[in-house]
Amino acid sequence: MQLLRTTYLSLGSNQGNKLENLQKSIDNIGNNVGLVRKISSVYKTASWGFEGEDFLNICIEVATALNPENLLKKLQDIESKLGKVKNKTEHYKDRPIDIDILFFDDEIIFSKDLMVPHKEILNRNFVLIPLAEIAPNFIHPIEHNRIQTCLDNCTDTSEIKKTDLPLIRPVCLSEKYNYIAIEGNIGAGKTSLSKMISEQFNAKVILERFADNPFLPKYYEDMERYAFPLEMSFLADRYQQLSDDLGQFDLFKNFIVSDYYIFKSLIFAQVSLAKEEFLLYRRMFDIMYKEISKPDLYIYLYQNTPRLLENIKKRGRDYEQKIPAEYLDKIHQGYSGFVKTQENLNSLIIDVSDKDFVNNNEDYNEIVDLIKKA
Template identity: 55%
Template sequence: MVKPTTYHIALGSNKGDKFKNLQHAVDAIHERIGNIKLISKVYKSPALGFDTEVSAEDFLNCCLVLESYLEPQEVLEALLDIETALGRIRTNKNTYEARTIDLDIVFAEAKIINTKTLKVPHPEMSKRKFVLLPLNDIASKVKHPKFDKKVSVLLEECDDDSVLEPIKIWLKNPSKQCDVSKYNYIAIEGNIGAGKTSLATKIAHDFNAKLILERFADNPFLPKFYEDANRYAFTLEMSFLADRYQQISEDLSQLDLFKDFIVSDYDIFKSLIFSKITLNEDEFNLYRKLFYLMYKDLRKPDLYVYLYQSTTQLQENIKKRGRDYEQNIDDDYLEKINAGYLEFLKTQKDFNVKIIDVSDRDFVENRADYLWVLGEVFGE
């Protein structure tokens, strides 16, 4: 999965309800662009560069750290759209004007961009204390890719003698609104191609969780099973059971003091669901005995999330990810797996289960869909 880019964004407002303008901008950035990791203090700063004949109110300024899968030009376009939505009107005048909101990309990691519409790092940032001071709150050790100097050094060297005053109200970070503290271990499950690995990976990254991913790609019997299911079904299911038991036992027992919780893209109970479909009756009865001997000693998830996808959407996802051995999976097989999961979940009285229909949601490419899924996972 592609890693997001880390951006540093400067925000300012000197018109209307300035603090509310900043909060609305933060909320819109979260909804449209990406995950907000940190927000600086808000500072009151004098309006610089305005026509002396024009009386300009002081600014409120802050900076934030943003992670986004969008490219820099896409981030710029989204920021401009947010400015417009919040009431900013740009004119062709060559003077500074009061604005409800001003949003600028300061850094895009170590990228150096020089186009007609976008220049990164921001060419004026090293001269502006109202950018450097809040930026220093959240990125003091980040280096300017052109000057090779840390933000803290740029602040010390800045000639701007403006006096900035921190206000005593903090902006709320909408990325922190999901209450993940009630769960220590979440299992994300679903059919083949449902997106469980993608969702578990995104949640782990955004919410500082330890990620456990099933090592299915290492199983040498999987391609053989898709070629000759009758011959390799029992061998495949036994190898999966052994691998899943070993992996989940080891990973759940290894504490990580720097992570807030655990999220996995499977639960070992899937072994019983798949084996009931693939094995004959005698093989399944033997397999079930072995399964429960192993399963009774394992830690159970605090939340079991099942991603439901329609068969049509599953097939599209499978084709899109392009694994050769999966390309000829029958609809009937996928439907049996869905039915097996749903039957299992209905009978689990001790499980905290959430079934989420994501058939019409693309939570990998569409941030609004991803935020909707988070609301379903972590909401009441």
């Protein structure tokens, strides 16, 4: 898990639908920068330093794993996406959105592209008033004064009007869920999605240790002979891994994302094992299943079989290249039956057959939105 740093940002808009610009900026920050912890009230102020329409201004507190340079780049990308044109002069002008980094923890940064704390904080009521609302006791790292004290000492006399305009704080996945399990057929992209969510939301990730299983390459060469030892070894390993990692989760209450759930073992065993072997396997499985924590959300990524075969070919694991389409179809049928019969499991099926969430950020954000709304 990455170290989260606290940053305070100032947002302002005086073009177009100003409130909508602020909300879209907050949503983008929540999706691409970090956890939005606090949002101030919306304040209406006259344009500062030039003649123009009134601004709507806010300050927000964000927890981010980004370093200052990458934070700046992400914020500039959000500004550009919402229509801000880079100012080639030193003069202020109208803009649909303006996002400034006020503080980054207690760091002092002087570089060509970034100065933190922001040099104009102490001279601007439209920054200090909303900032004091959400962080009155934060210490200015250069002035060594509380923000409330900085506001009390500010000589800016421009009029600032607090409004009742509403803004919605985006809910982070780590606030809504403690444990998410992502499953799918072979080649569906469950591991890639788990890693991406883990990185974005600073989650602990549990990845299946399939590469360490000595029976797996042998199984794809002779399925009938190696099915039972393969499935038993997988069951034991999955049970041990989930017991250890979810036991720590129960202790520390971290946000966890896994790229498999223990029921995967039963689904594959149903397809692979003969009747007598499966009955024995099921007895062992039922004992272990009772002991494993259930996920807050179970996600099944559906990929159609032709796309699965393409993905399997692309990732180039030699022992997977002979997997027949019929086998993948049976695995999907097993998952489908599982999802339909588990009434006490909070499930979400996402069809990713026409999505490329690894390379297309819009597809990825669409999936994250579906998870948030589940």
